[in-house]
Amino acid sequence: MGNRIVIGLDLAKQSTAAAALDGQGREQWRRTFRRQKLLPFLARQAPCIVAMEACAGAHYLARQVDRLGHHVRLYPPKHVKAYQRGQKNDYNDALAIAEAAQHGRLRSVPVKTVEQQDEGLLVQQRRQLKQEQVRQGNHIRALLAERGLVLPKGVAALRRRLPEVLEEGDNGLTPLVRRVLNGAYQRLLTILEELAWYDRELERQTQQDDVRQRLCEMPGVGAVVASVLKAWMGDGRQFRRGRDASAALGLVPCQHSTGGRQVLGGISKRGDRYTRSQVINGAQAVLLYAHRKDDALHRWVVRLQATRGHNKAVTALANKLVRIAWVILARGERYSPRPA
Incomplete structure (x- = not known):
């Protein structure tokens, strides 16, 4: 890295703490900037390395700093934690970020484009709606259970049985409870309607995106998992x-x-939990009908299920699906089943 200056930025909502290190790791200066003052200050600096944690607002700021001629690096916050010295404050956090960038061992997070953020926005909003759907359904079931009425699990059973419960006159529900349940049910229907729109939008974008279409050629991958x-x-x-x-x-x-x-345990469960769960759900769907297929991948996972059990076979298949997805994304190839 030579004598190149490294500036570490600890981002916050209204202010940003900045600290600079030279090529030998010596602190050059430390300052605090309001949001509107940071970019003009960086525009006056010679080209250097600007490091930040990959947090909310970091990708937008990284694109702005990159236009100023600086080299931007984003790092996962939990990896920066190991470089912190002394007690936690904004300046020590900025110094830790600069030291992590100077060390050079950490893998940086790629800066997302506006298009990539838009694609991720649909996925994030759909994830949030799914969580709201589960919470709302559990809330309705809890209200009914307090009155001695227990409904089956699943949103389909809830949509089928709840209108019947509200219309029954001899189940012991008071008029107040019926009004409350009806309002909760209407909110659930609104969530399901909005969730259906996100599913249709993801399906529409998948049909127009060659990359996601190639991902959908993999077993266990549909529009949602591909997105x-x-x-x-x-x-x-x-x-x-x-x-x-x-x-x-x-x-x-x-x-x-x-x-x-060498001692190996269960999977590490690092990274994004939602992405991992979606891939595992896809692997479970593949394993459900794997005995009907005759290519090498399905035969392999059926043998693995017979020798190691269902859960390990699902996890191993999810691992393999992620590797195949990397080949499709990084090398631009298509999925081609290998004959048994």
Whole structure:
């Protein structure tokens, strides 16, 4: 890195703490900027490395700083934590970010374009709506259980049985409870209607996107899973190989090795939990009908299920699907089933 200056920025809503290190790691200066003063200050600086944590607003600011001629690096916050010295404050956080960038061992997070953020927005909003759907359904079931009425699990059963419960006159529900339940049910219907719009929009975008169409050629991957994978992995070039992508998603064994003795446990569960859950759900769907297929991938997972059990087979298949997705995204290839 030579004598190149590294500026670490600790972002906040209204102010940003900044600290600069020279090529030998010596602190050059530290300052605090209001939001409107930061970019004009960086515009007056010679080209340098500007490092930030990959948090809310970081990608927008990174694009603005990159236009000023600086080299921008974004790092996962939990990886920067190890470089912190002394007690936690804004300046120490900025110094830790600058030191992490100067060290050079951490893999930086790619800066997202506006288009990539738009694609991720649909995925994030759909995820939030699914959570609201589950919470609202559980709330309605809890209200009914307090009155001695227990409904089956699942949103389909709730939509089918709740109108019947509200119309029954001899189930012991008071007029107040009926009004409250009807309002909660209407909110649930609104959430489901909005969720259906997001599903249609993801399906429409998938039909117009060649990358997601190639991802959908994989087993267990539809419009939603393809959109989630693309939003999480981007073009995949931040990973050297497919195993690095599956490791970043937490689908490889967690190591506790020492003294030359290798000890492997369960999967590490690192990375984005929602993306990992979607890939595992797709793998479960594949395993459900794998015995009907005759290609190498399905035969392999059926043998694995017979020898290692269902859960390990699902996890191993999810690992393999992420690796295949990396090849499709990073190398631009298509999925081609290999004959058994």
